[in-house]
Amino acid sequence: MSLPCKEFQALVIGSSAGGVYALSAVLSTLPADFSLPILIVQHMHPHSKSQLASILQKKAQLSIREAEEKERIQPGVVYLAPPNYHLLVELDRHLALSIDERVNYSRPAIDLLFESAVDAYRDKLIGLILTGANSDGAAGLRRIKQAGGYALVQDPQSAEADAMPLAACSATSVDKVLPLHEIGPHLLQLVNHYPRCLNARRSELKHSS
Amino acid sequence: MDDPHNENIELQLLLQAIHLKYGYDFRDYAKASIKRRVLHRLKSSQLPNISALQHSILNDVRCFEQLLLDLSINVTEMFRDPSFYQALRETVIPLLREFPFLKIWHAGCATGEEVYSMAILLKEEGLYSRAQLYATDMNEVVLKQAKDGIFPISRLKQYTENYQKSGGREAFSDYYSAHYEHAVMDKSLKENILFSDHNLATDGVFGEMHLIMCRNVLIYFNRELQNRALGLFADSLCEGGVLCLGSKESIRFSDYSRQFEDIAREEKIYLKKPACYS
Numbered sequence: 001m002s003l004p005c006k007e008f009q010a011l012v013i014g015s016s017a018g019g020v021y022a023l024s025a026v027l028s029t030l031p032a033d034f035s036l037p038i039l040i041v042q043h044m045h046p047h048s049k050s051q052l053a054s055i056l057q058k059k060a061q062l063s064i065r066e067a068e069e070k071e072r073i074q075p076g077v078v079y080l081a082p083p084n085y086h087l088l089v090e091l092d093r094h095l096a097l098s099i100d101e102r103v104n105y106s107r108p109a110i111d112l113l114f115e116s117a118v119d120a121y122r123d124k125l126i127g128l129i130l131t132g133a134n135s136d137g138a139a140g141l142r143r144i145k146q147a148g149g150y151a152l153v154q155d156p157q158s159a160e161a162d163a164m165p166l167a168a169c170s171a172t173s174v175d176k177v178l179p180l181h182e183i184g185p186h187l188l189q190l191v192n193h194y195p196r197c198l199n200a201r202r203s204e205l206k207h208s209s
Numbered sequence: 210m211d212d213p214h215n216e217n218i219e220l221q222l223l224l225q226a227i228h229l230k231y232g233y234d235f236r237d238y239a240k241a242s243i244k245r246r247v248l249h250r251l252k253s254s255q256l257p258n259i260s261a262l263q264h265s266i267l268n269d270v271r272c273f274e275q276l277l278l279d280l281s282i283n284v285t286e287m288f289r290d291p292s293f294y295q296a297l298r299e300t301v302i303p304l305l306r307e308f309p310f311l312k313i314w315h316a317g318c319a320t321g322e323e324v325y326s327m328a329i330l331l332k333e334e335g336l337y338s339r340a341q342l343y344a345t346d347m348n349e350v351v352l353k354q355a356k357d358g359i360f361p362i363s364r365l366k367q368y369t370e371n372y373q374k375s376g377g378r379e380a381f382s383d384y385y386s387a388h389y390e391h392a393v394m395d396k397s398l399k400e401n402i403l404f405s406d407h408n409l410a411t412d413g414v415f416g417e418m419h420l421i422m423c424r425n426v427l428i429y430f431n432r433e434l435q436n437r438a439l440g441l442f443a444d445s446l447c448e449g450g451v452l453c454l455g456s457k458e459s460i461r462f463s464d465y466s467r468q469f470e471d472i473a474r475e476e477k478i479y480l481k482k483p484a485c486y487s
């Protein structure tokens with residue numbers, strides 16, 4: 001399948017059981033100059049003190065931090081939903097936190113992040129569902145696809161818990177299902193494809209005129 | 210699906226209609242959360258779009274009241290964030306002891322769990338008798354519940370745990386009596402609490418305060434409205450007064466940050482500096 005010729009502007013990731021390992025595996029393959037902001041909901045115990053950022057930072061070249069409310073989203077930064085808060089994206093591409101009631105028994109909920117990110121980024125959004133033992137994120141991924149974005153799911157067989165990837169796959173027609181270690185490289189391809197296909201188009205135009 | 214851009218226009222118009230007709234001002238709230246709630250209401254009322262909802266709230270006050278409930282997020286707990294209450298005991302109570310009487314304002318008190326927590330803490334520290342507490346919210350439905358001081362018994366396990374983690378050493382069950390499904394908070398806790406309706410978006414200062422708690426309210430506001438509310442707090446606090454925000458909220462980006470200093474940075478507790486230092 002050919003890659004879409006599009007300038008993606010954000011990546012949203014949802015993960016649950018087994019997610020810390022999976023997130024680390026994906027993030028560690030992305031270079032420091034990766035141009036998209038990355039927004040992540042990893043399900044966590046609501047009263048856990050969040051050490052996720054420092055755990056993930058160990059192997060990652062990108063800068064990883066816990067999201068702060070009304071923070072302006074910047075390219076190349078990884079934002080994590082804090083424990084016990086929903087993470088949302090405002091239309092003007094700022095982050096918002098909320099303590100609205102749980103959705104899919106979860107706060108933070110993946111669906112809320114994905115759905116609000118679709119509003120802000122429309123078809124310029126990549127959604128990724130990793131390992132997990134519930135179905136949060138499936139509805140959100142469907143919204144991403146409906147808006148013309150790109151949907152990526154971890155291969156259920158390579159996932160520590162397959163329920164979440166399976167639910168995502170049955171909720172929508174996913175663009176790509178990949179084993180964990182191929183996800184990072186594929187994301188890079190997706191993002192690097194745009195300048196190349198743009199150049200190709202330009203030279204086509206030149207030749208035809 | 211309809212043009213998503215139209216949806217956002219319709220949402221703005223709905224909020225404007227609410228303001229014009231009923232005076233509640235949601236125009237400067239963070240939109241992502243509001244939009245989700247409005248869409249949720251659409252779905253359960255089986256209305257085709259936000260404009261249709263606008264029409265029905267304008268013409269049917271019950272429909273508006275329903276939406277108003279949907280739009281307010283009243284999730285709360287007693288001794289929520291135990292480490293915050295611990296900091297309150299350790300760093301704020303000693304400061305409050307210096308004042309001969311205390312005025313304490315809970316802005317956005319929801320169903321009251323927070324103000325009852327404060328009442329318990331003040332009793333244990335021997336400060337309750339000299340304190341006047343004001344518990345305010347814009348939502349009269351939750352305010353009524355707060356005044357009643359009756360909470361679902363199912364929540365009490367969590368509250369007790371929070372209380373103990375926050376450094377409480379009494380028997381928590383002494384503060385309420387259980388009636389079937391409900392826990393009725395001890396009457397003496399509300400002797401010095403005044404419950405009243407106050408909207409941070411439209412109302413003004415109503416007294417000089419020594420301590421203001423406004424937790425998990427500002428996250429729902431945009432920067433302008435946060436600024437307005439923080440202005441009210443700055444104007445209400447006496448010198449040496451204390452402001453407490455929710456654990457993900459901050460005065461850092463507001464016009465008023467220079468009037469305050471951190472006294473418990475992690476817990477978002479701020480001291481109002483004397484005027485000549487700010």
Ligand SMILES: C[S@@+](CC[C@H](N)C(=O)[O-])C[C@H]1O[C@@H](n2cnc3c(N)ncnc32)[C@H](O)[C@@H]1O
Nearest residue numbers: 281282285317319346347348408409410424425
């Ligand atoms: C999430 S609750 C927080 C309750 C409590 N302070 C806590 O932290 O547990 C937010 C409350 O703020 C109230 N609120 C929202 N906008 C308000 C406004 N403009 N003025 C006053 N109260 C407001 C809501 O009605 C709701 O009860």
